[in-house]
Amino acid sequence: MFLxxxxxxxxxxxxxxxxxxxxxxxxxxxxxxxNLAFSNLSSSDNFLKVNVAVVENAELDQNPAFTEALDGAxxxxxxxxxxxxxxxxxLADNQIDxxxxxxxxxxxxVNQSGLNQTIIRGFLDDFVQSSATITTIITANxxxxxxxxxxGITSRSEYLKAVSASQSxxxxxxxxxxxxxxxxxxxGGFLGVKEVVAIQADLSDVGARINLAPTNKLTVFLSSIxxxxxxxxxxxxxxxxxxxxxLGISFxxxxxxxxxxxVVGSLTGVTFGTCLGxxxxxxxxxxxxxxxxxxxxxxxxxxxxSADIKYIVMTKAPILGYLNPANxxxxxxxxxxxxxxxxxxxxxxxLLCGFTLFFSSVTYFVLRRQKYASL
Amino acid sequence: MQVYKALFxxxxxxxxxxxxxxxxxxxxxxxxxxxxxxxxxTDFTKVKVNIAFINDDGDSQLVAGLKTYLAENANLVDIPxxxxxxxxxxxxxxxxxxVRVPDGFTQAMLNGEAVQLEKxxxxxxxxxxxxxxxxxxxxxxxxAYTTNMPGLxxxxxxxxxxxxxxxxxxxxxxxxxxxxxxxxxxxxxxxxLSYSLFAILILGVCSVMLVFNDTDLKRRNLxxxxxxxxxxxxxILGNLSFAILTWLVLISASFIMYGSFMFTTTGLxxxxxxxxxxxxxxxxxxxxxxxxxxRGAMSAVANVFALGSSFIGGVFVPQALLGDNxxxxxxxxxTYWYVKANNEIAAxxxxxxxxxxxxxxxxxxxxxxxxxxxxxxxxLIKQRRVEA
Numbered sequence: 001m002f003l004x005x006x007x008x009x010x011x012x013x014x015x016x017x018x019x020x021x022x023x024x025x026x027x028x029x030x031x032x033x034x035n036l037a038f039s040n041l042s043s044s045d046n047f048l049k050v051n052v053a054v055v056e057n058a059e060l061d062q063n064p065a066f067t068e069a070l071d072g073a074x075x076x077x078x079x080x081x082x083x084x085x086x087x088x089x090x091l092a093d094n095q096i097d098x099x100x101x102x103x104x105x106x107x108x109x110v111n112q113s114g115l116n117q118t119i120i121r122g123f124l125d126d127f128v129q130s131s132a133t134i135t136t137i138i139t140a141n142x143x144x145x146x147x148x149x150x151x152g153i154t155s156r157s158e159y160l161k162a163v164s165a166s167q168s169x170x171x172x173x174x175x176x177x178x179x180x181x182x183x184x185x186x187x188g189g190f191l192g193v194k195e196v197v198a199i200q201a202d203l204s205d206v207g208a209r210i211n212l213a214p215t216n217k218l219t220v221f222l223s224s225i226x227x228x229x230x231x232x233x234x235x236x237x238x239x240x241x242x243x244x245x246x247l248g249i250s251f252x253x254x255x256x257x258x259x260x261x262x263v264v265g266s267l268t269g270v271t272f273g274t275c276l277g278x279x280x281x282x283x284x285x286x287x288x289x290x291x292x293x294x295x296x297x298x299x300x301x302x303x304x305x306s307a308d309i310k311y312i313v314m315t316k317a318p319i320l321g322y323l324n325p326a327n328x329x330x331x332x333x334x335x336x337x338x339x340x341x342x343x344x345x346x347x348x349x350x351l352l353c354g355f356t357l358f359f360s361s362v363t364y365f366v367l368r369r370q371k372y373a374s375l
Numbered sequence: 376m377q378v379y380k381a382l383f384x385x386x387x388x389x390x391x392x393x394x395x396x397x398x399x400x401x402x403x404x405x406x407x408x409x410x411x412x413x414x415x416x417t418d419f420t421k422v423k424v425n426i427a428f429i430n431d432d433g434d435s436q437l438v439a440g441l442k443t444y445l446a447e448n449a450n451l452v453d454i455p456x457x458x459x460x461x462x463x464x465x466x467x468x469x470x471x472x473x474v475r476v477p478d479g480f481t482q483a484m485l486n487g488e489a490v491q492l493e494k495x496x497x498x499x500x501x502x503x504x505x506x507x508x509x510x511x512x513x514x515x516x517x518x519a520y521t522t523n524m525p526g527l528x529x530x531x532x533x534x535x536x537x538x539x540x541x542x543x544x545x546x547x548x549x550x551x552x553x554x555x556x557x558x559x560x561x562x563x564x565x566x567x568l569s570y571s572l573f574a575i576l577i578l579g580v581c582s583v584m585l586v587f588n589d590t591d592l593k594r595r596n597l598x599x600x601x602x603x604x605x606x607x608x609x610x611i612l613g614n615l616s617f618a619i620l621t622w623l624v625l626i627s628a629s630f631i632m633y634g635s636f637m638f639t640t641t642g643l644x645x646x647x648x649x650x651x652x653x654x655x656x657x658x659x660x661x662x663x664x665x666x667x668x669x670r671g672a673m674s675a676v677a678n679v680f681a682l683g684s685s686f687i688g689g690v691f692v693p694q695a696l697l698g699d700n701x702x703x704x705x706x707x708x709x710t711y712w713y714v715k716a717n718n719e720i721a722a723x724x725x726x727x728x729x730x731x732x733x734x735x736x737x738x739x740x741x742x743x744x745x746x747x748x749x750x751x752x753x754x755l756i757k758q759r760r761v762e763a
Contacts, residue, residue: 018671029679033686036701044696045471047501076504091549109547115422117546119505122448124544126512132539133516137523159514160507161491162498163475170466170497311467338462 001215002223009195009227019190024235027184028242034180035247038173050116051096053080053087059102066106069127076123100124166338168252172307174337175330177249179304182329184239185265186295191228192273193287196363199224201372203284211372221367225270232266252337257345261332264352268325271359278366298326328352378606382583382613389582392674393575400571401628404564419546424502426472427454427464435481437517440533444513444540445474449506465495471502474510484514485529487521513540557636561629562721565645566690566714568625569652573710574681575621576653576660580614581673584664618657622650644720644734651738652713655745659709662752665759684710694718709744712737 013019054060054070070079080096087099091111098110098120106124110117199221201208210220240262243249251258273291280287301324303310310330313321321327328348335345386393426449430438445451449472454464464470473495483490492510496503516539520532527535586592587610596606626646629637636642663680667673685691687701688710694702705711716737723730 021675037686037692040696040698045500047504107545111549113420115501118422122508128542129539132542141524156515159511160494163493163495165462165465165495
């Protein structure tokens with residue numbers, strides 16, 4: 001009976017085209033859209049050389065040290081020497097971020113405040129400040145002039161050493177895809193609702209027929225749930241393969257733990273559905289509505305619409321994060337990708353197991369020993 | 376006007392479904408355009424990068440001076456010195472740069488030994504380059520003093536540093552004319568509007584068409600003592616009124632939020648643009664309504680269309696951040712042209728022939744989409760009637 005029911009439930013689920021769309025095609029579609037929309041997001045704060053113009057005039061010619069310093073900063077700027085009128089035109093056209101003019105003091109002309117403009121200004125400040133330093137030193141110590149102070153100031157030492165935060169790059173875009181997987185796991189709840197409806201005699205004709213059969217309801221239900229979990233896991237693995245293989249999203253390289261997260265996530269999703277399906281006594285529409293609504297709220301809090309939300313929850317209300325299955329699934333993938341230790345990952349997985357257990361027990365206690373006076 | 380009334384009765388029955396998208400839009404629009412504050416372009420202000428400053432060295436005047444200097448040029452964010460907390464902050468861009476002063480730094484620096492601070496950054500980012508510039512500047516100046524004025528006390532050193540580094544260059548700001556605070560915000564608002572408008576129109580029109588295209592009901596209607604032209608006219612009028620009603624509801628919040636700004640040229644152009652888009656969206660919804668067979672398929676198609684075109688058309692992610700090939704695909708949707716026109720309207724400080732031409736070209740294209748799709752739909756309906 002167990003295998004018989006299992007086989008037929010699999011067939012029922014696979015033939016339900018609408019179900020397959022929402023639990024399988026919809027997440028893949030969203031993944032494609034995320035990828036199209038976010039692929040340039042992480043490279044958008046990459047540094048591109050700042051375009052800057054310098055107005056050529058008599059005052060500039062009197063400051064060869066400045067021209068020299070600017071030439072030395074060719075890793076920062078793309079410099080164009082031009083006339084003032086031309087510089088104004090370039091600025092109005094947004095071809096340059098700003099232009100430098102000796103008028104007669106050093107002056108920067110920009111049309112907006114931005115990081116690039118701030119960098120130009122930082123460079124100019126640097127030049128003015130170095131002159132001040134040289135003056136101060138020479139006033140106090142005349143000998144310095146002969147000891148090559150000017151050469152000493154223009155030759156810079158590097159005082160910074162890069163230390164990476166983790167073995168993976170801090171690319172916040174991956175979090176959108178992790179949250180998407182969490183949403184897919186909870187959409188497995190659709191399958192859970194479907195199985196509950198199919199086994200409850202007051203909700204469907206199939207349920208009434210099954211209740212007549214001389215078999216243990218728990219056995220039948222367990223095999224139904226197993227069928228739902230199988231489909232869900234299959235869909236999840238295909239989504240994961242699509243994300244990694246086609247879209248090239250990085251998940252770190254701990255395949256075993258990733259698979260574990262998928263299995264636990266699928267079970268949480270399916271039991272979440274059975275739990276909702278058994279508690280809510282009203283029609284199937286309401287069940288699905290509540291399922292979608294709660295999944296969306298949980299995915300939102302896990303950072304599916306904006307990664308910042310996850311950080312705000314993490315720092316301001318960590319409890320909310322731990323009570324949210326979608327966030328736990330997202331966080332497991334995040335911890336595997338980014339953290340050096342596994343403490344956070346195992347905390348998440350244990351809590352997810354706890355949720356699965358809780359959802360299953362609720363389902364069990366609601367569904368058991370139901371008798372119907374009439375149908 | 377029985378047909379017209381029946382049409383609105385069907386929509387009435389589906390109001391919960393439609394309300395969901397209305398509420399989603401209102402929340403999105405309020406959250407996202409409300410929290411966004413465009414910079415005011417009247418005076419030059421330094422952009423301050425968020426950084427974390429961690430000191431493993433003892434409290435010295437040198438380190439305190441560096442910290443003060445950084446506090447003037449960047450925002451120091453307080454993050455507890457724990458690996459995961461720092462990792463999180465960097466990942467979610469709470470800070471873009473973490474600098475750590477190693478133990479014994481002050482002493483080594485004063486003795487002129489080679490020593491380095493540890494930085495943890497978003498690799499290759501602009502903020503990384505800028506912070507490097509600032510910190511190296513400070514420490515190189517320290518080095519200049521310690522090598523050229525040996526025996527300088529820390530007290531004097533920090534005083535000299537503070538004096539030198541207070542020097543600033545003049546910045547002149549050329550203003551491109553006044554730009555209302557509301558221009559950019561309302562641009563966002565109208566961009567988000569396209570998502571809900573599309574979803575609501577598809578769902579509303581589809582639920583009506585599903586009822587009227589039901590074979591039995593259609594046969595019954597065809598033998599009613601009412602001219603088919605009259606019936607079609609009422610259907611068109613009904614769909615049009617529904618679309619205009621939806622548009623009115625969606626734009627109403629803009630009047631509450633932006634007030635009289637909506638009556639300036641910018642505001643009126645935004646309204647006109649969204650109205651043109653409404654017509655195109657209605658035409659597409661009408662086509663979908665004639666193709667879709669079940670309510671399940673209806674919500675699937677509505678989501679795919681509304682979400683899909685919004686994602687690639689630049690509603691959720693600005694067009695400037697989308698790749699070229701994505702934009703090429705998107706240019707086959709009216710959403711792309713609608714958002715493009717919106718952005719141009721919102722960005723313009725004054726309207727001249729050049730930008731008006733570009734804006735109206737987009738609007739005409741959106742309208743052309745609508746007409747083309749309507750044509751396809753009419754051919755389809757005609758063919759269906761012949762088959763039936």
